[in-house]
Amino acid sequence: MEPNVAILIGFLVLMVSLxxxxxxxxxxxxxxxxxxxxxxxxxxxxNLGYLIWGAIFKWTLLAIPGFVFMGAMLFHHGFGxxxxxxxxxxxxxxPGGLLISSTAMSALFGFISGSAMAGVATIGSIAxxxxxxxxxxxxxxxxxxxxxxxxxxxxxxxxxxILYAVLAEVSLGKLFFASILPGLLxxxxxxxxxxxxxxxxxxxxxxxxxxxWAERFHSLIGLLPVIIVFLVVLGGIYIGVWSAIExxxxxxxxxxxxCLAYRRLNWNGVKESLYMTVRVCVMVYMILIGAAFLNxxxxxxxxxxxxxxxxxxxDISKTLVMVCILxxxxxxxxVLDVIALMMLSIPVFAPLMADLGFDLVWFGIIVISxxxxxxxxxxxxxxLYIIKxxxxxxxxxxxxxxxxxxxxxxxWVFFALLLFFPEIVYWLPSxxxx
Numbered sequence: 031m032e033p034n035v036a037i038l039i040g041f042l043v044l045m046v047s048l049x050x051x052x053x054x055x056x057x058x059x060x061x062x063x064x065x066x067x068x069x070x071x072x073x074x075x076x077n078l079g080y081l082i083w084g085a086i087f088k089w090t091l092l093a094i095p096g097f098v099f100m101g102a103m104l105f106h107h108g109f110g111x112x113x114x115x116x117x118x119x120x121x122x123x124x125p126g127g128l129l130i131s132s133t134a135m136s137a138l139f140g141f142i143s144g145s146a147m148a149g150v151a152t153i154g155s156i157a158x159x160x161x162x163x164x165x166x167x168x169x170x171x172x173x174x175x176x177x178x179x180x181x182x183x184x185x186x187x188x189x190x191x192i193l194y195a196v197l198a199e200v201s202l203g204k205l206f207f208a209s210i211l212p213g214l215l216x217x218x219x220x221x222x223x224x225x226x227x228x229x230x231x232x233x234x235x236x237x238x239x240x241x242x243w244a245e246r247f248h249s250l251i252g253l254l255p256v257i258i259v260f261l262v263v264l265g266g267i268y269i270g271v272w273s274a275i276e277x278x279x280x281x282x283x284x285x286x287x288x289c290l291a292y293r294r295l296n297w298n299g300v301k302e303s304l305y306m307t308v309r310v311c312v313m314v315y316m317i318l319i320g321a322a323f324l325n326x327x328x329x330x331x332x333x334x335x336x337x338x339x340x341x342x343x344x345d346i347s348k349t350l351v352m353v354c355i356l357x358x359x360x361x362x363x364x365v366l367d368v369i370a371l372m373m374l375s376i377p378v379f380a381p382l383m384a385d386l387g388f389d390l391v392w393f394g395i396i397v398i399s400x401x402x403x404x405x406x407x408x409x410x411x412x413x414l415y416i417i418k419x420x421x422x423x424x425x426x427x428x429x430x431x432x433x434x435x436x437x438x439x440x441x442w443v444f445f446a447l448l449l450f451f452p453e454i455v456y457w458l459p460s461x462x463x464x
Contacts, residue, residue, distance in 0.1 A: 129170070
């Protein structure tokens with residue numbers, strides 16, 4: 031069959047599969063099977079076992095169990111509450127203090143949890159009752175919680191980063207450190223937006239009570255888990271004590287030590303953490319197997335060459351190409367699941383970015399940030415539904431959507447800063463000891 035016809039049929043199969051609610055790994059596998067069968071004959075499917083082996087036999091994937099278990103242990107043993115109390119006592123006195131504190135807490139929580147869903151669930155369960163009690167504007171608040179929970183995906187260690195490192199074949203350690211300053215920058219932009227909105231319209235957020243300096247300094251104890259995990263995991267990678275994979279094991283061990291030290295370790299928390307770890311690992315491996323078949327279809331169909339030739343024929347700047355890719359990914363994020371968006375965008379766009387001279391670590395920060403948007407854009411943004419479940423019963427989904435729309439513009443300001451000031455990404459990895 032002609033490649034163009036096979037590509038069209040494959041695209042239709044993928045869209046119908048995803049829209050029908052078929053699990054992502056099955057949708058990817060089915061599309062790959064159909065595309066490969068149309069181009070090479072369905073008899074070739076018997077000879078593709080090597081694709082499965084190549085997809086799952088990658089050392090970088092060994093980091094996933096350790097980091098997921100570490101984040102799950104700290105999540106299920108209540109360390110998020112401590113972070114929130116610390117941030118609130120230091121930042122609560124500013125205009126919109128509860129929302130600013132929640133955003134800062136989300137960024138800090140990202141250093142101990144690589145799951146955006148865990149982040150939004152933690153921040154929502156803690157902060158939504160507080161803002162409702164104090165009379166904060168609901169749209170502004172729920173929008174802040176929805177975007178704030180995504181920061182865990184951009185701040186290391188993150189499962190999304192591990193997936194990108196595997197698919198794009200870049201250094202996981204460098205990707206971790208490349209994301210720290212962008213993650214803090216995005217957190218700062220969200221905080222700045224909240225601050226300015228409330229500064230010019232104080233009715234959106236009533237003033238919060240102030241705390242004594244003694245209470246503030248005493249609350250810093252709540253930062254110890256983040257500091258310890260940061261020093262053990264990222265500090266060890268930075269000075270070259272261990273690799274990212276070894277750091278994952280160290281982080282898992284220290285999460286147990288922290289739970290013991292704070293006298294919070296309990297069997298239910300351990301059981302839930304193990305369950306979450308197994309579930310995430312199985313999900314990742316199954317999706318990577320499906321993506322391997324899809325990527326092989328993309329390769330033999332010559333999609334990357336077609337796209338590269340098309341871009342070259344347009345004779346436009348690299349920056350404009352990047353803007354077009356961001357627009358495409360933002361649009362796709364409205365209709366695709368987060369993982370599906372990653373599996374589709376990386377094999378197609380990463381080779382093009384490399385051909386255009388873009389650094390793939392820098393592009394990884396762009397991709398992961400775009401995936402964050404998919405978590406909050408309707409109608410399939412997962413965070414929207416998590417916040418809806420945590421919000422008061424009379425909350426409408428439209429309230430959350432209207433509340434989150436301004437934050438999408440904030441993320442685009444963030445994209446612009448990364449495009450024009452790529453040093454934000456490059457500087458920290460360049461100082462690492464190899």
